[in-house]
Amino acid sequence: MTTDCLALMGHMSWLGWLMPLAVLTLLGLGIAALLKYLFTSTKPSTGARS
Template identity: 85%
Template sequence: MMTHCLALMGNMSWLGWLMPLTVLALLGLGIAALLKYLFTSSKPMTGAQS
């Protein structure tokens, strides 16, 4: 399976290498943004501080 995938990527020239790397980068950025949102979300303020 891996050799078939690499052969297909080789036949597509630079686009075959760019697209998987782009998808992995976007996936990593999405996970990082989700983790940042989950761990740094501010607590709701009440009273005179809001």
């Protein structure tokens, strides 16, 4: 399976290597943003809001 995948990526030249890296990068950034959103606590502000 890995050999077939690498052969296909090599056959597609640079685009075959760029697309998986771009997808993994975007996926990692999305997971990092989700974790940051879930684990950062919003503290209630004290005082009056205008």
